[in-house]
Amino acid sequence: MTYITKPQLHHPQLKTNALGYTRRDYEGSVSTLCAGCGHDSISSAIIQACFELDLPPHRVAKLSGIGCSSKTPDYFLGNSHGFNTVHGRMPSVLTGANLANRDLIYLGVSGDGDSASIGLGQFAHSIRRGVNMLYIVENNGVYGLTKGQFSATSDKGSKSKKGVINHDAGIDLVSLALQMGATFVARSFSGDKTQLVPLIKAALSHKGAAFIDCISPCVQFNNHAGSTKSYDYVREHNEAVNRMDLVPARETITIDYAPGETVPVAQHDGSVLHLHKLAEHYDPSDRVGALAYLQSRQALGEIVTGLLFLDPEARDLHENLGTVDAPLNTLSERELVPGAQALARLNAALR
């Protein structure tokens, strides 16, 4: 449906954010996905999060791989540069882009086929390097564009639309991200915007490898009885461990929580996460505990959602490499080319 140009008209009193942008300024082309697709809800949550965070849209670089989910960056942040790369390889391209200009915000959008099958290696390595990014997997457990094959995140025993039972073990990207050292790990559901939008906001504010596994039902191929990624199944088995608000760095904290109900967590950039505990003993600062909890709940068929792990003191790849503060793509001859004199010294050492 890209031949349909999105109308530019909008309500004159549309709310603007601190930068004077309306929510519409964060939108993109008209989606070409199926009506009711979970991915469109995630795009909408991204738009909402960027609008509420007052991010200059053009300072976000959005990268994706191949598949339904990877098409979505066309449908939000229309003034941003986007890059629809090759299948399963978005993480390496994002890593390179991030190295070139550390000042932009990097949003990697991928799917379960893109990240858990062909791209499992790049997914894991981009996270273990601590690339400063938000990596979202729009996880529907199925190959949509090629019409309904199981993906690697399909749960064992899950039934396909054609009635086939999946006999392979499913890959849990959240557990993998935790093992690979991700410093912000969350899971959410495309149908729960109140949970998802603050998570995206917090992840975009996080300096380090932030990962959100977002269950996003495929209305065409994976929304039937017997599927563990359908709207009904996820609603019935969703177990949120916490709720969260994010207060950006520059805002004064106005919400007054009763003590004991919430835990404030300050991030590198000065933003503060206010965590409302739902599961009694869940501690999102404990990586090992998080892994154990996820395993135990998964064994019961439950889908644990919320902020699962956060290291507010995370380091990113640039810190590890000790790169200069200026983006590498702004350095000129003066900073990069050592010149004839240095060459004369090198020549002398080679005789």
Add this chain to the structure above:
Amino acid sequence: MPLEALNDFVVKFANVNGSGSASANSMFAKAILRMGVPVAARNIFPSNIQGLPTWFEVRITEAGHLGRRGGVDLMVAMNPQTWDRDVAEIEPGGYLFYDSTKPLPPSKFRNDITVVGVPLTAMCNAAYQLPRERQLFKNIIYVGALAALLDIEIGVIEQLLAEQFAGKDRLITANVAALHMGRDYVQEHLQKLRLRVRRADKVGDRIFVEGNSAAALGAVYGGATVCAWYPITPSTSLAEAFTGYCDDLRIDPETGKARYAIVQAEDEIASIGVVVGAGWNGARAFTATSGPGVSLMTEFIGLSYFAEIPAVIFDVQRGGPSTGMPTRTQQADLLAAAYAGHGDTKHPLLLPSDPGECFEMGALAFDLADRLQTTVFVMLDLDIGMNEWLTKPFEWDDNRKLDRGKVLGYDELEAGVEFGRYLEVDGDGIPYRTYPGAHPTKGGYFTRGTSRNPYARYSEEGSIYVGNMERLLRKFDTARHLVPAPVRRDAPRQAREGVIYFGSSTPAVHEALETLEHSGLHLDALRVRGFPFADEIFAFIAAHDRVFVIEQNRDAQLRTLLINEGDIDPSRLTAVLHYDGTPITARFIADAVQRLMSDRRTVPEAAE
């Protein structure tokens, strides 16, 4: 009759990998260089860290022939595993130097060579207690012995030892003592050989350096800031040299921070992915790899071609196909690189012939990648990449600017310049691009590997697709004028036949041409330095009855590329191929060309 030669002979060291011989052998070569006599030195090594045979061949050549000659005049046989073949390789009248500690039966030698024995093991065992010392000093002892046998100035080697172990006086003293031990033994017990080194002034200001190191330095001068790589022989030392040079030359003096980012990626696919991401975002980026890596990278190379993203790949070629001969040299990735990717693709190649050109083309590649917005290959091979070559000193013009190509910045966008990412504007096939984040409302676009219109919007419209593909061809034609021009070397008299060659074959070809000239066979020569091919190359082919295309692969890949791109009648191009994994030699080329030329001359007579 023992061979007699002054400043013109070949010494080959047969060693065991991991025995510490490499640095001693390299010192031997460098000492001769310091005496003003050119050398060509080549490692012939296995895919192994310890235990397998390894060789080091030094050609002493006052005449300056830097290719491999073929044949061995003096074999330094330090490896019992390869004794028989090493002895067999010596030229009639040549010399064999060996460790005479353990007596060998006469059947192990040859009657037509001169045998020189030094009891190296016995000398080491008497002088040293530690096994590692015995092993390492043995190498220095034989260098001392060879110096005395060949008339190499011992003071020059002492100076090299002093430089190598600067600040570690104890090591200098110990090494000099070992060196003297070898020299003294020869002076007391043996006679000098008839192979002699004599001080000359034929080295000039040339430097002695590996192509990988030179290419890495080229990347520094070319403004590369991002390097992503995966270890693979024979390219590993390129990325490592880049790391070393950056540490030396690219640290911000005020903050101590790095003006570069190097990532050792998880594989070659991720390496080129990082490069493409960085190139998309306006940083100069490269990877270094070899044939198997190029195979893995082809999908991204196709993306770089179609989405028009700058990237630089240094392909240090080794023996293929598959894992092939990882530590042997070939020029067998030409076709894989030129046409990498599915669909209709082609990519510029730069073909350096020595480390000096590795530096120049290493820097140039980044200007071309930015200018052409595509992947540019620099095609080294193991011979240039991993051997130290005598080459002209690196040069740089401080007025030179990095050519960032056609980039619209904030000011141009703000001024309202029309922007279409894939829009033909200047008639050269090269569109304008913007860097992400350049302007709040203008210049943003969506990059993709799918077909799109000039304004970067998805389109499967046939005419739009074809228009874009035709523009890419125009861009490739623009590249033809930007890659390094061929270098012509005409015969002293008019020649009906010619040779075309490239890369590491160059010095051997030049020497072979001299040999052929002495036999009255004259050929014009053209060295190809870039792809797409310049018109001059096709004019050269048209101007000669027959052209020999000399290259180091089985399938005559340069010849194939010439036939394909220039629509050349295949019968006009005769392949001369050397692909056993060792560097091509002047003798091989001269013999092959001479045979082919005489064959042709006899054929019409036979038919009559």
